[in-house]
Amino acid sequence: MGLIKKVGTRGLASSSSHEQTTQPAEAIDSLPTDLAQGGDTRINLGQPQPTPVDQSSRDAAEAPMHMLSPGSTLQERYQIIAPLGVGGMSVVYRGRDLRFKDVARYCAIKEMSQSASDSHTRLLNLKNFQREAGLLATLQHPAIPKVYDFFEEHNRVYLVLELVDGKDLEAVLDEARAPLDELRVARWAIQICDVLHYIHHHQPETIVFRDMKPSNVMVDSNERIVLIDFGIARNLNRSDRKGTMIGTEGYSPPEQYRGLAEPVGDLYALGATLHHLLTASDPRLETPFTFQDRPMRQFNPKLSPEMERIVVKALEYEMEARWQSAEEMKQALMAIPGVVAGERVVVPTMPAVIKAAAQTELVWKFTCEDELRSSPCVSAGTVFIGCYDTNIYAVDARRGEFRWKYATEGGINSSPAVWDDNVIIGSEDGGVYCLDVRRGALRWTCRTDKPIRSSPRVEDRVIFVGSDDQHIYALDGLRGSIIWKYRTWNPIRSSACIQDDVIFIGGDDGCVYALDARSGAVRWKQRTQQPVRSSPVFAEGLVIVGSLDQNIYGLDAAGGWPAWRFRTGHYVNSSPYVAGTRVFVGGVDGLLYALDVKTGRVAWKFEVGNQITSSPRVANGRVYVGGVDGYVYCVDANNGTLIWKYKTEAAVVSSPFIHDGIVYIGSLDYNLYALKA
Known part of the structure; x- marks a missing residue:
């Protein structure tokens, strides 16, 4: 739960309908082996997965939350004024320290509710709460709330902290209902880099925050940033960096899903946070690690190339390709024109x-x-193109005049193919449509179970196309009936290359497939390290294709083995x-x-x-x-x-x-x- 959640924010991390935050690693690691492994070794990195939950979370969900009444006191010193936020196992109150008689000194009081019936779980909860208090007590930084007190009363544990009057960045974004100003976000990011540099160089042990996201960053009226919720931050033991998957889906880096905690993981999560703030595109609603599919300037055309490059580098899948320190990322942010007051550093783009x-x-x-x-696609003097308004358009190629359009039931990302007097295209509604090229009249439709983002290819009256339902289809071009379909293990967004009765196509499961065009039987498949959304091309006995693993491959067309591989600096969608x-x-x-x-x-x-x-x-x-x-x-x-x-x-x-x-x-x-x- 956020440390200091204010009245007026959208909601707590633990109660948000689309946010999943795992329990602290130490608690999960102490659970029975089968439950602990569920968050560590069986996460599918290609699709959103349920987050592991321990018994304490279930107990807390089932038990009613006890709330302290306004005016009540703790330790005959701290007066409760009002609740600021409620989570699954804790409540944060606005309080006043009564020992200061002549001034109103306010504070935040975080209460852990021990509602679990199991004594072992109660002990683990207490351990983790004490751990957060002890960790915060060792930290002295303007962007980290100060700890004033820690005590137990009436079977509950309390942590008294500095009160930050402000809003979390998720609330700021929600109020704006649009991408936030780049320079404002850059100045926040510089402050966040400062505090990350501090905890990453903490002595005697490095601390990894592990849950960077907009709702865990506060900003006050003076634009001062404060990092909150150190409940899952971890002292990094250099001899053992492995643990249980922890963090928030969408923001957490790939290695964190495998239980690996590293400082560069915080920089990835910062990149995800900046992507969210600058695009208003919520990563929790997307498949993890697909930022490359949502280019920032597509959502925010005003964004500078400098800022986009900084965020893209922070979001690299491989740890070695990211910014290697918070200080390095900070210097890049400071070089953005206009970020540093009184300076204008020009960076050639x-x-x-x-x-x-x-x-x-x-x-x-x-x-x-x-x-x-x-x-x-141009044919017979007409340009055909699909649009996200659900239509396929036919436009006069010479004059740009409208000829016809046909509406599907979903946006169109697929590109059309023309065969004889037919134009064929796929839609987000899961259908493959065959239309008359002259009038746009529907000839047939073939339905799949998921959106079609692959583009159809035609050879000898057979249409080959992939679907997000994980199948590659061969369709009869005259009737739209299925000749055969082949099951893969992830969506197919690549488009087929057809050569000598073999089709070559990539899959989101990271494989390049060679299938018999007549039967759909597998000739071979070659695995890359990441999804293949690039469409293959055939030349000189090779199948050439790009992968999100940053490589361009030249695969032997007969056997599938790599004849060569060229490494680029980022994903290859093209x-x-x-x-x-x-x-x-x-x-x-x-x-x-x-x-x-x-x-x-x-x-x-x-x-x-x-x-x-x-x-x-x-x-x-x-x-x-x-x-x-x-x-x-x-x-x-x-x-x-x-x-x-x-x-x-x-x-x-x-x-x-x-x-x-x-x-x-x-x-x-x-x-x-x-x-x-």
Whole structure:
């Protein structure tokens, strides 16, 4: 429970409907082996999991919470004024120290309710409460509440602390109902880095906080930050860093799910906190470790590239790739223009060649009613594209005029495929739709059990597509009936590559699959270390694909073994494109790569200064790709120099389609653009 929760905040951590916080590790470690292991070794990192709960939590939930009456006193010294917050096993009151007769000295009084019937559980609860009191008593920092007293009375234990008049950051965000100001958040983050540096260098033992989140950070009227709720903070014994999974789902780092506590884990949780404050996108409502799927500037276009890079680095999956100290992260935050009063430190965000880049000509733009994440397809003079307003649109390719639209029952992230006089597309409603290209009339629908974010591919009248229901489907293109389906173990958001009666496709279970196109039988599967959402491409006997494990793989098409592997600086969502002897692919590290097809050696790389989740396309010696910074880029395919860039009003995650000298691409600003190539 938060140490000092105020009247007017949204609610306590322990009572929030979508927040899960585990019990202190010491208590869980003392439980029977089968329960303790449930939080340590059986967590599926790909999906949200239930948080382990010990018997004390169940007892507390079942027993009525005793509340002290306003005006009552403790130790003939502390007068209860009013409750500030209620949790599962404790209550925090606003109190007054009566020994100061001439002034009203207020304090926070945290009471632990011993409602558990089991004596062993009661002892563990007491131990953990005493542990928090003892830990706080050793800490002296302006951003940590001071401890005034600790005592037991009437079978309850009390901790008397400094009262912080203010709000927690979650309450501030809730009141704003929008992303918070970047400079304000950066100044808070600098203060948090200071206190993390202090506890991480605490002597004689390092302390890891382990539960950084907005509701555990208070801000007062002077913008002073105070870190609260040290109930699960842990002295780090260098010889034994393992424990039980602890923290809050969505904010906790990957290694904490495995019971590993390290200072860089606090920096990950700080990154998750900053992501939440700057985007208003709650990580507790998302699958853990999927921040790369929610680029910050997609939610907050005003955010600077500097701040986004700082947060993205803090949220690296691998510990070694994050900021290695709170001081290092603090220095990066202080370099953001305008953060330090009276200073303006200029940090270049792009190479000089980009700033001097030429502009291209806008041929037309067509406005839809929501974000365009889908990639366009051009056929017979018509541009087809899906939109999050649930529609697939048909637009005249030459003039940008509306032809027709067809509404599904969910947003459309999938990209359309055209086969004969049919256009096929998947929807978030779980359906694959086949429409007449001329009028948009529905020909058939095939339903799956979950959203379809994979894009359909057609070969010899058979449609291949993946679904979030964990299946890869082969459908009859004439009727929409299922020919076969293959079960994987996580959603399929990659799209198929078809070559010589074999389909190659990636899965969120981290595997690249090679399936027989006629029967769905497995030829081989190759595991990477993270989900594969990139769509494979075939070239020179290799299947080339990116993975969220930060690698681009060249896999032998016959056996699946890696012929080469190229390490990038971040996740790879982008799908590769082969032209001649080179493969082009974008990275979340902000780089567009040109690699040798046969060896994976880098020929050149082009920095755009922000994430690339769009997939490049090549035409007439030029590479076209979209960036999360809102630009569409045109780069020389031979040497990686910028030819032109075009600014849209939001992130571009759509991939371009080049036809008759025109680049067609969608943007999250609701517009479909036609640009001169």
